[in-house]
Amino acid sequence: MNDKMITGHTGLTCLLGSPVAHSISPAMHNESFRYHGLDYVYLAFDVKQEQFSQAVAGLISMDARGWNCTMPHKRLMYERADILSEEAKLIGAVNTVVQNNGVLTGYNTDGKGYMTAVRDAGYDITGQKMTLLGAGGAAASIVAQAALDGVTQIDLMARKGSSWDEIRAVADRVNSRTACRVQLYELQDEQQMKKSIRESRILVNASSVGMSPHEEGCLVPERDFFHPELIVSDVIYHPAKTRLLQMAEEAGCSTFNGMYMLLYQGAYAFELWTGKQMPIGLIKEKYFAV
Template sequence: MIHITGETGLTGLLGSPVAHSISPLMHNYSFQSLGLDYVYLCFDVKEQGLKDAVQGLRALNVKGFNLTMPDKNKVLEHLDELSCAARLIGAVNTVENRDGRLIGHNTDGIGFMRSVAEQGLEMKGKTMTLLGAGGAATAICAQAALDGVAHMHIFLRSTSSHLSRMEALAENLSVETGCKFQIHDIRDLQTLEHAVRESTLLVNATSVGMAPRPDTCILPEDFAFPAALSVADIIYNPWETRLLSLAKKAGCKTFNGYGMLLYQGAEAFRIWTGREMPMKQVREYLQTDF
């Protein structure tokens, strides 16, 4: 049971919908495990109510909060400061209250890159191929460049509404980090096959393959995966997407988005508390709840 005191620090999640989130489980379990007087709650806040919600949380002097869709982009205008990654990406998923100043962070990319390191992959100076240009893709793109990836191939539809945003992000990241970017049409399979041959890691940062359509795949069934390639999919429902299944059959190392989910939460936990989330225990706890 969570014990609430007169000094309990409030953290939580804003977005809509939020009822499905596992964040309360992982954060409240971690608070209790470390003996921290904090609580994490979910608040269903749509875009039109975001300004009032943020003003209210500031007035209540909360420790911090997370944001999910549709609030990640809209919250920027209500904050006092942005981290480097949040500024580059133009989206915030974690807010820190530092002595009354609300500071926006984006921990999605950090979470993904920590999950990459957990697989024993060293990406500094290496080449990566990224599929997609949405919120998750931009976060991964920015953090990978900040962490020292030297060359990145980004594939999306040339008609995508996200194309101009991704081009601007790539240009800014190239200046700030020295990473070389090439943006291609995802329908150009010859170029895609060439890109993965020179890559250490291929990442699907789209929702293609996610339940309730687990039979779909971002790449064709006969795609030529080099056996030396590692393949990541940010989806974790289903646990093994069709993409990961095909890559595994080709001999590739594969992993899903569950590690990204946990590590982005762990980074928010560290920002709020200054403590490391007890990841081993959290993993065991969540496995007993699902």
């Protein structure tokens, strides 16, 4: 929380989702408000799906500056927004809202967070091929933003389950609206997975496989799927080094986890609300030091 007093003039920003008690977003944003001397506060509200519409109506009534949405509200917020950013239209989900006089503009900063983390790690994947594992919201946001940022080919490997049609729709939108070519394959096709990975500059695990407490999980079955020029990344940051990243390092690959994706998606939201840049160095030092 900010050192200063909360007053009748303090602007409200927040997180809507369930659960939210674990979120680092309040610490990041309140530290950044304090750094810039801004009279804002960021709170986290545990809002169930059936409470979502009432919560949004309340935030509009209270003239909140904006908010983040996490599960299970990203697609609901997409449907509720009055205006959508380019990446939100491709993804079909919203994680950041700016509120102006009751008009809600929806953005999705998750993919931007990932692509900025790639650049922060020192890599340029413009014009390159990506292989991505997963079919959920993280996968959709990364596919869309990678295409917008100049990745020319993406092989997307997903399980044929409840999210298959949704991720296929994202792939179709990206193919029709950008210069990137997205191919969708079944995750169980190990021969295709090996071919895709060996042709790629970067591999992304955008699934929850390998997340604590199931740290032994890994979607890539063998180390020989990798090649030394491959960058391997994981959206997971707990544990800091998943089984996938361990295998990749053993094969001579460069790796990074999802920690800075989390940081940068928040930084983009902060800038949308305030017009100022989050103090990245300070936030890294205080909340993301390894």
